[in-house]
Amino acid sequence: MQPGPGSADPGPAEEENIFMSTLTNKPPGSGTGHLRRKARPASPTPEKLLEERHSGPQRRRHLFSRLDYKYSPYLYISPFFILFGLVGLFPLVYTFVVSINDWDLLGGAGDWVGLENYAAELSSPLFWNSLFNTFSIFLLSAIPQLVIATFIAAMLDQNLRAKTFWRMSVLVPYVVTPVAVTLIFSNAFDEKYGLINNLLQLVNLDPVAWKTSVFPSHLAIAAMVNWRWTGYNALILLAAMQAVPRELHESAAIDGAGMLRRFFSITLPGIRPTMIFVIITATIGGLQIFTEPKLFNASSSVPGGPDRQYQTTVLYLWDLAFNRGDFGRASAVAWMLFLIIILIGVANFLLSGKIASSGEKRAGRRPMRRGRNASRPGMTGKPAGGQDMTETRRRDHG
Amino acid sequence: MGGRYRDSCCIENSSEFIFFPKFESALTNERDARKYTRKLSTLNGVTVDISRTSRIAKAVAVAGSLALLATGCGGSNNAADEQPASADNPVTLTVTTFGTMGLDALYAKYESQNPGVKIQATNIDTGGNALTDWKTKQAAGAGLPDVQAVEEGWLGQVMAVSDSFADLRDYGAGEISSQWVDWKVQQATDDEGRIIGYGTDIGPMGLCYNADLYKKAGLPSERDAVVELFGGDNATWEKFVDVGKDYVKASDEAFYDQSGFVWNSMVNQLGEGYYKADGTLNIEGNTQLRERWDLLADAASNGLSSGQTQWDWGKGQAFIDGSFATMPCPGWMLGVVKGQIEGAGGDAASGWDFADVFPGGPANWGGTFLTVPTTSEHPAEAAKLAQWLTSAESQAAAFEEAGAFPSSLEAQQSEAVTGANELTKFFNDAPIGTILASRAEGVKAQFKGPNDSVIQEQVFGPATIALDSGTDGQSAWNDALSTLKNLDIK
Numbered sequence: 002m003q004p005g006p007g008s009a010d011p012g013p014a015e016e017e018n019i020f021m022s023t024l025t026n027k028p029p030g031s032g033t034g035h036l037r038r039k040a041r042p043a044s045p046t047p048e049k050l051l052e053e054r055h056s057g058p059q060r061r062r063h064l065f066s067r068l069d070y071k072y073s074p075y076l077y078i079s080p081f082f083i084l085f086g087l088v089g090l091f092p093l094v095y096t097f098v099v100s101i102n103d104w105d106l107l108g109g110a111g112d113w114v115g116l117e118n119y120a121a122e123l124s125s126p127l128f129w130n131s132l133f134n135t136f137s138i139f140l141l142s143a144i145p146q147l148v149i150a151t152f153i154a155a156m157l158d159q160n161l162r163a164k165t166f167w168r169m170s171v172l173v174p175y176v177v178t179p180v181a182v183t184l185i186f187s188n189a190f191d192e193k194y195g196l197i198n199n200l201l202q203l204v205n206l207d208p209v210a211w212k213t214s215v216f217p218s219h220l221a222i223a224a225m226v227n228w229r230w231t232g233y234n235a236l237i238l239l240a241a242m243q244a245v246p247r248e249l250h251e252s253a254a255i256d257g258a259g260m261l262r263r264f265f266s267i268t269l270p271g272i273r274p275t276m277i278f279v280i281i282t283a284t285i286g287g288l289q290i291f292t293e294p295k296l297f298n299a300s301s302s303v304p305g306g307p308d309r310q311y312q313t314t315v316l317y318l319w320d321l322a323f324n325r326g327d328f329g330r331a332s333a334v335a336w337m338l339f340l341i342i343i344l345i346g347v348a349n350f351l352l353s354g355k356i357a358s359s360g361e362k363r364a365g366r367r368p369m370r371r372g373r374n375a376s377r378p379g380m381t382g383k384p385a386g387g388q389d390m391t392e393t394r395r396r397d398h399g
Numbered sequence: 400m401g402g403r404y405r406d407s408c409c410i411e412n413s414s415e416f417i418f419f420p421k422f423e424s425a426l427t428n429e430r431d432a433r434k435y436t437r438k439l440s441t442l443n444g445v446t447v448d449i450s451r452t453s454r455i456a457k458a459v460a461v462a463g464s465l466a467l468l469a470t471g472c473g474g475s476n477n478a479a480d481e482q483p484a485s486a487d488n489p490v491t492l493t494v495t496t497f498g499t500m501g502l503d504a505l506y507a508k509y510e511s512q513n514p515g516v517k518i519q520a521t522n523i524d525t526g527g528n529a530l531t532d533w534k535t536k537q538a539a540g541a542g543l544p545d546v547q548a549v550e551e552g553w554l555g556q557v558m559a560v561s562d563s564f565a566d567l568r569d570y571g572a573g574e575i576s577s578q579w580v581d582w583k584v585q586q587a588t589d590d591e592g593r594i595i596g597y598g599t600d601i602g603p604m605g606l607c608y609n610a611d612l613y614k615k616a617g618l619p620s621e622r623d624a625v626v627e628l629f630g631g632d633n634a635t636w637e638k639f640v641d642v643g644k645d646y647v648k649a650s651d652e653a654f655y656d657q658s659g660f661v662w663n664s665m666v667n668q669l670g671e672g673y674y675k676a677d678g679t680l681n682i683e684g685n686t687q688l689r690e691r692w693d694l695l696a697d698a699a700s701n702g703l704s705s706g707q708t709q710w711d712w713g714k715g716q717a718f719i720d721g722s723f724a725t726m727p728c729p730g731w732m733l734g735v736v737k738g739q740i741e742g743a744g745g746d747a748a749s750g751w752d753f754a755d756v757f758p759g760g761p762a763n764w765g766g767t768f769l770t771v772p773t774t775s776e777h778p779a780e781a782a783k784l785a786q787w788l789t790s791a792e793s794q795a796a797a798f799e800e801a802g803a804f805p806s807s808l809e810a811q812q813s814e815a816v817t818g819a820n821e822l823t824k825f826f827n828d829a830p831i832g833t834i835l836a837s838r839a840e841g842v843k844a845q846f847k848g849p850n851d852s853v854i855q856e857q858v859f860g861p862a863t864i865a866l867d868s869g870t871d872g873q874s875a876w877n878d879a880l881s882t883l884k885n886l887d888i889k
Contacts, residue, residue, distance in 0.1 A: 106538050107560045127885050194713040212708075213868070300710040302659075302856035307864045323531060325853055325886065326556070328538075 100332035118333035131317035139287035141223035150234035171232035183296040241275035484515040493544035497529035501801030543772040545781035555847035561589035570782035585844035596768025597789040600803035602729030603838035611750030612724040616649035639758040653705030658863040668762035674848030696872025706867035715743030729764040730804035
């Protein structure tokens, strides 16, 4: 690895030298080095090289270069690790340190209490309530959202007029800031004067306590999340659907599979890895939901509803830290939430690993089948005719 | 004082930067690096050595880091040798306020009267956001302004860390303390007797009532008659509830907007509220509190409460559609009511008026203080500014600008406060300034514990909502106590 002095080729080295001296604004002819070079034969003898190697400053330089060569790559990649350490690892560790202390927001660090904060939170009904709310809102939003997103993606995957227009319009809700979404929805879901209750009363239904009862409030918040994220997920799923080989659809169509059958047997399995990705991101986002429940009833003196009907875990920990001023317990909640997300992440990882490997098997079979398909036209005339048929059909569609 | 930390930080060891930059290495790829190694070893002396560029880079880096350190240390100053600001010794003072305090015009005036002083003002939209801002900076121990506005509702938390605010007696607060209503100064005094804030506005409470609705229900509607109706100087909450029951019977509408504000008023006017003066919790077994709670529950169960959402009132609709006819109103609430009514399309004809009476004795809700955090580099200048901004003249100007009712006795008597203005016209020409000055007499400065606001908002907030939605007093009280336990408030 290290080019020793013996392997040196003096000719180009000299050229480089001149190059280097111009680089450092030292005229090539100046300095003692130049004089010495003139006085010396152009190519040094091995003995001289040996001598040079052992001379003090040269050896130090050599060592320096070796260190440079060996360790400077670590320096080049260090910015990421420094940044990660600063904004990722350090807060994580520091949060843990805070969580094992009795720590007041304004008063600062108090006594070391071990895992007492964790124990206190685990026995606090408010903590469990927040977890229940988080998962309830998550499930209410994630499931319909993914079903609808898949449906929209399947629709957009068809031959539509003004494709780009439709694709853009499903993305529009995503562009709107969540605060604006929440303000509008919060207004519509108002119990006494809201649009939705007015409509309900118009058709002689009882008004719903959107902001003070548990299930309706979760539905309302899930509605906001769905409104915002469905289009985004639909576009991702659409991209995946377009990567599903068309010929699979075609041959299935020829075999007599209807729209639904093709969707469930070809499209869905084909987009499975993407589906997993969408589910993972939806899970992470869903477990950290904050803005919607916070602003849903902004005037409520308790964040997340007067009786904490929709106080999610992140909202709970924010309240704990900044309203109640208990940093220690808030940090404990943060860590437990972190662990829960990691747990779910690991579960997702294992699950997606399984599905991805089954997908690979599928993908492994696919080229074979495709290969067979491709070789068929040469063997019999029938599939070729089939292809023609689909061609015509496609043209009809267009 | 301000320079305590800053001085030490200049003697920073910058040796860690010295090994760091070998920029020319960063510019070359592996192959070039190998060439250099080769060249260095083959041609001694001739080499234009790498270490030269490296030295330059090193010098740049060290200079840069020193510059960074220097800016970090910028303006290290000592309070002890603080020179008064002048044209030769310019001082920039930062001020953080919130809501509409009506101080903006005063800053310019102060700057022109005090050459060398430059005021950098930040106004935060709401008191709640300002509290978050203050708490965050207080917790971080950095970033606090020279003059910080503090709301009465935060006092419990502020007093828990009162030693991080300058004692304004060092700057003459003791000599001028008689210019304020006495309880305002008491509120700003911590348990060691340090005065940490100059009072700006206060929120003495009267009753907002809708004269049209009162008339329709057969109740007296003239201001003085309404004062008599509630019992004048001896107005009690029992009387208030009785009047409310009569009103509900006659009109079949609710009497007041929601139970939360009524409850807060009931608690805040007591000698001791959620905390005893010695700092211990005072809720469980507090018969005084419990009696008032039962009264409130009785009122709610008799349909006196309209069950409105606090601060929302159906975007003001409830003020003009006859949903309720009475509301406990601190001075600043009048502006809120006006805004709500106008927001919902109403005007002065919607019938609201303001009466010089309050059940259960005088009460105050809200008000602000100007404090000087000890992190200020110019505490003397900051205290001088805060003192000027809370002088009688300035308070009268702030009242004209934003309707902030002055805590200064002299300002309360000034023409600007007692005279007619937009607000008095809106409230049926009620002499608002005079009424509020009379309502400010005899308020008690209640001790506020560190979790006072949490108890008010998170323990009794939901409980009063529960009362409004039909829960009986006993179970709502029990729920409040169990919430108190769950929140682990000590």
